[in-house]
Amino acid sequence: MVGRAKKPTTIIFLLPSVLAISLMLSACQKETTTSEESASDSTEVNDALDSVASENLTSNVSPTSDPVRSTMSNAEAQLIDTLSRHRWTLDSVTDANHQSVTEFANINSQVTLVFNEHQGQNTLSYSVGCNTISAAYQLQGHTLTIDEGMSTKMSCSELDSAENTLNTLMLGNSELKVTQSDSPVLTQFTSDNATLVWSGRLTPQAKYNSKGEAVFWAVNAKKVDCEMNNDKQCLQIKPVTYDNQGIKTHEGKWRVFSGEIDGYHHDGTHEEVLRLQRYQLGTSELLMNDEPLESDTNDDAYAYVLDAVIESSVAE
Numbered sequence: 001m002v003g004r005a006k007k008p009t010t011i012i013f014l015l016p017s018v019l020a021i022s023l024m025l026s027a028c029q030k031e032t033t034t035s036e037e038s039a040s041d042s043t044e045v046n047d048a049l050d051s052v053a054s055e056n057l058t059s060n061v062s063p064t065s066d067p068v069r070s071t072m073s074n075a076e077a078q079l080i081d082t083l084s085r086h087r088w089t090l091d092s093v094t095d096a097n098h099q100s101v102t103e104f105a106n107i108n109s110q111v112t113l114v115f116n117e118h119q120g121q122n123t124l125s126y127s128v129g130c131n132t133i134s135a136a137y138q139l140q141g142h143t144l145t146i147d148e149g150m151s152t153k154m155s156c157s158e159l160d161s162a163e164n165t166l167n168t169l170m171l172g173n174s175e176l177k178v179t180q181s182d183s184p185v186l187t188q189f190t191s192d193n194a195t196l197v198w199s200g201r202l203t204p205q206a207k208y209n210s211k212g213e214a215v216f217w218a219v220n221a222k223k224v225d226c227e228m229n230n231d232k233q234c235l236q237i238k239p240v241t242y243d244n245q246g247i248k249t250h251e252g253k254w255r256v257f258s259g260e261i262d263g264y265h266h267d268g269t270h271e272e273v274l275r276l277q278r279y280q281l282g283t284s285e286l287l288m289n290d291e292p293l294e295s296d297t298n299d300d301a302y303a304y305v306l307d308a309v310i311e312s313s314v315a316e
Helices: 016-029 042-061 069-083 157-170 204-208
Strands: 086-094 110-120 121-127 132-140 143-146 171-178 185-192 195-202 213-219 235-244 247-251 255-257 270-282 302-314
Touching: 069 086, 069 110, 069 132, 086 185, 121 157, 132 157, 143 235, 195 204, 204 270, 204 302, 213 302
Parallel strands: none
Antiparallel strands: 086 110, 086 195, 110 121, 121 132, 132 143, 143 171, 171 185, 185 195, 213 235, 213 270, 235 247, 235 255, 270 302
C-alpha cells in the first residue's frame, strides 16, 4: 500500500536536489519527442535505449523470423500510443460481484490515470485528487503489469480510503480493452475480477500538437473575485523561478489567474507551488480574441496543465 506521513504542517515533496533533477528533465524535454515527462535514472534510460537498439538491429537482420512477435509489437505500440495520447478519467468501478465500489461513488470525475512515454521507459500515474502515485508499467498484448510505485505524502482525510483502494486495484496484472472513438473508453479488468471503466480525453500535447513549456507557480489557498467577473472566484498565483540546483531564486507578485489548470484540484486549505506545462494556443483556439499574444499574463493565450505539486503547506 502507499505509505503516508500525515503532518498538519508544511509538507515538502521534492527536496532541492530532487527538484534540480526535475528542472533538468524539464529542459531536456524540449529536445525530445516524448509525449509526457517522467523522472528516470540515466543509467536505466541508457540500458533501455541499448535494448531497443539491439532489438531493432535483430529485426533488420531477419525481419520475417518471427512475424507473430512483430505483429504483437506493432499492436502494443499502437495501444501504448493511444493510452499515452489521452488523459483518462474514471467513469465507474465494480467489484467481482458487479457491485459499485462505494469509495468512488461521489469522486469519479476527479480520479485520473495518465500514461507516459519518456526515453524508452513506460510509466503511469494515477490519483483520486490528493496524492499522485507514479509507477513503471509493462504491456504484453493487452495485459498491463504495474509495479509498486512512489507517492507524494499528503494526508487525504476522507480520500484516504479511496486512494488505498485505487492503489490496490491498480497494482499487479490487469487486462485492457480500448473502444476507439473521438472519446475513447478504456476498460480495465483486474486480477481480482474488478472492472474499472475510464473515459479518455486528448492530452494537451496531442491536442495542441506542440511541446509544453515548464513554468512554476505559487498558488494562494484563498481565492478572490475574478477581475472581469465578480460572480466567479479565481486563483491567486505568482511565478516562481529556480536555478539549476533547484534553489528558489525569485518570486513574482501575486495576481489573479482567470483561467484553469487542467488536472489541478484546489482545496482552499493549502499554499502550494506547482510545476505546470504551458501550451501556447493557436489562432483556431483563440476565438473572439484579437489581442496579440505578447504577455505571459494573457491567460487566454495559453493552456495550463498540472505536472507536479512541488511544495504544499497548510495555510495559516
